[in-house]
Amino acid sequence: MIEQKLEPKRVGKGLYTWVDERLKIATLVEYMSHKVVPKHRGSIWYYFGGATLFFFVVQVVTGILLLLYYRPGADSGYESVKFIISEVSFGWLIRAIHSWSANLMILAAFIHMFSVFFTHAYRNPREMTWVSGVLLLGLGLMFGFSGYLLPWNELSFFATRVGTGMAGALPFVGKFLMTVMRGGDDVTGATIGRFFGLHVAILPGLFAVLLSFHLFFIQRQGMSEPLEWEKGAAGPRKYYPFFPNFLMRELLIWLIMLNILAVLAVVFPDGIGVVHWPLGQKADPFAPPPPVIRPEWYFMFAFQALKFMPAHLLSVEGELIGIGVMSLGGLLWMLVPFLARKNMEGQKPILINAFGWVVVIFIITMTIIGYILK
Amino acid sequence: MDNANQDRRGFLNWLIGGGVIAFLGSVLYPVVKYMVPPASGEANVSQVKLPFKLKDLQEDEKHFRIFKFGRTLGIVILTPDNQIRALSAVCTHLDCTVQYRKDLGLIWCACHNGKYDLEGRNISGPPPRPLKQYAVHINKTTGEIIVAEGQG
Numbered sequence: 001m002i003e004q005k006l007e008p009k010r011v012g013k014g015l016y017t018w019v020d021e022r023l024k025i026a027t028l029v030e031y032m033s034h035k036v037v038p039k040h041r042g043s044i045w046y047y048f049g050g051a052t053l054f055f056f057v058v059q060v061v062t063g064i065l066l067l068l069y070y071r072p073g074a075d076s077g078y079e080s081v082k083f084i085i086s087e088v089s090f091g092w093l094i095r096a097i098h099s100w101s102a103n104l105m106i107l108a109a110f111i112h113m114f115s116v117f118f119t120h121a122y123r124n125p126r127e128m129t130w131v132s133g134v135l136l137l138g139l140g141l142m143f144g145f146s147g148y149l150l151p152w153n154e155l156s157f158f159a160t161r162v163g164t165g166m167a168g169a170l171p172f173v174g175k176f177l178m179t180v181m182r183g184g185d186d187v188t189g190a191t192i193g194r195f196f197g198l199h200v201a202i203l204p205g206l207f208a209v210l211l212s213f214h215l216f217f218i219q220r221q222g223m224s225e226p227l228e229w230e231k232g233a234a235g236p237r238k239y240y241p242f243f244p245n246f247l248m249r250e251l252l253i254w255l256i257m258l259n260i261l262a263v264l265a266v267v268f269p270d271g272i273g274v275v276h277w278p279l280g281q282k283a284d285p286f287a288p289p290p291p292v293i294r295p296e297w298y299f300m301f302a303f304q305a306l307k308f309m310p311a312h313l314l315s316v317e318g319e320l321i322g323i324g325v326m327s328l329g330g331l332l333w334m335l336v337p338f339l340a341r342k343n344m345e346g347q348k349p350i351l352i353n354a355f356g357w358v359v360v361i362f363i364i365t366m367t368i369i370g371y372i373l374k
Numbered sequence: 375m376d377n378a379n380q381d382r383r384g385f386l387n388w389l390i391g392g393g394v395i396a397f398l399g400s401v402l403y404p405v406v407k408y409m410v411p412p413a414s415g416e417a418n419v420s421q422v423k424l425p426f427k428l429k430d431l432q433e434d435e436k437h438f439r440i441f442k443f444g445r446t447l448g449i450v451i452l453t454p455d456n457q458i459r460a461l462s463a464v465c466t467h468l469d470c471t472v473q474y475r476k477d478l479g480l481i482w483c484a485c486h487n488g489k490y491d492l493e494g495r496n497i498s499g500p501p502p503r504p505l506k507q508y509a510v511h512i513n514k515t516t517g518e519i520i521v522a523e524g525q526g
Binding site (some may be wrong): 158161162164165166168169176179180183184185186190285286287288289290291292293306307309310311312317318319 | 409410411440441442445447463467468469470471472473484485486487496499500501502
């Protein structure tokens with residue numbers, strides 16, 4: 001009798017029945033078992049959302065671990081990061097994984113977003129999924145910006161000064177916004193406190209809520225099918241079941257990514273090339289910035305575009321025009337599902353594709369120029 | 375009767391709506407005010423004595439030093455014609471700290487490649503305004519440098 005009870009299968013079944021009696025999950029399981037994923041040339045793109053999610057989970061876990069030792073403040077931020085990477089067992093590894101995974105998360109999110117854009121998967125009925133996704137990317141970038149300051153080294157100090165200075169250049173609300181962000185007139189220990197709160201409390205909270213919506217929408221509506229299928233042009237439609245086929249593939253990809261992450265973190269704990277985060281010198285508000293000062297790669301296009309703006313354009317500060325045009329571009333980008341409605345009825349959504357390519361080419365060109373030009 | 379009811383409903387809607395707005399306002403006002411930090415206790419000054427002497431600047435191979443001028447930063451430069459000049463060190467573009475480039479004979483901002491001449495005039499790159507110039511007084515006997523508000 002006892003031996004029978006300990007059989008894992010029996011225990012599992014008993015547990016399932018126990019929960020089902022109380023929460024009626026059988027209908028949910030039934031619903032999930034019918035979940036399918038469209039099988040076509042572009043199926044590979046379905047994995048990038050999951051990849052982004054995977055890196056986010058890694059960020060949460062390693063972030064919590066870093067919290068055990070990190071102490072915010074102008075007198076302790078730099079010192080505690082130094083302590084983590086030089087004294088704490090595997091501290092260097094945790095920081096390296098957190099930094100690599102942050103970069104890979106943004107990269108995966110960009111790929112995910114552009115693949116959704118060019119397959120037009122944002123179209124009716126998935127407008128809300130798109131909007132929540134763009135907002136999630138925005139939060140992701142804010143995570144990057146706020147986390148960058150926390151080690152309080154030379155680079156992070158000036159990057160934050162410039163970044164918050166950009167907010168300060170905005171008309172009317174600029175000064176207010178900049179003071180609130182910096183916690184004073186200049187970037188100081190007060191700024192670390194604010195960025196720390198943002199990075200470990202406010203942003204994770206907002207992100208969790210938005211992410212729940214994003215995932216709920218996807219579960220409710222299922223994967224988007226290619227535009228050609230809708231227009232009835234292609235041959236027979238193929239699907240594979242989500243459980244277990246797609247899930248197994250996804251888990252395999254996550255495993256591969258975890259391995260890549262581990263190799264990168266061990267071989268290049270300080271990053272390499274344009275993704276580089278050596279701790280370096282402690283921030284010194286009196287010192288001029290180091291000769292090559294660059295933002296992280298995902299801000300490079302905006303940074304470079306602003307560099308190209310003249311000081312004044314028709315008596316308005318060039319900076320403002322640059323920020324204005326890019327903000328407007330971002331807003332249009334978020335509203336694409338609503339703007340593209342008419343365009344989608346034709347054979348090919350030429351206008352929207354053109355807009356997408358202009359954005360892609362702009363980002364890539366500006367990024368490359370940013371790294372080549374001194 | 376109907377009209378009277380309408381009026382009453384309208385009045386109540388106004389009352390409730392107004393109450394909600396007033397309530398939100400009274401909650402948000404302190405929150406927003408709380409987020410704005412109090413003004414720094416440090417006063418803005420009109421004149422400072424630099425924590426280094428003329429000799430230190432002449433011996434410094436970079437020929438410039440950054441100093442604290444009240445709540446902001448200043449830069450003091452030894453020009454090629456052996457003059458001492460002091461200006462605001464805060465780039466008028468996005469608040470980076472500028473530096474003197476001996477090789478270029480210019481004041482340069484590393485963040486966005488902004489350039490100023492030694493009078494502080496913005497001559498190239500994104501800076502929209504010139505750097506503020508300060509007056510410099512040097513005590514010939516002690517070598518102390520005193521920087522003050524006002525044109526040099």
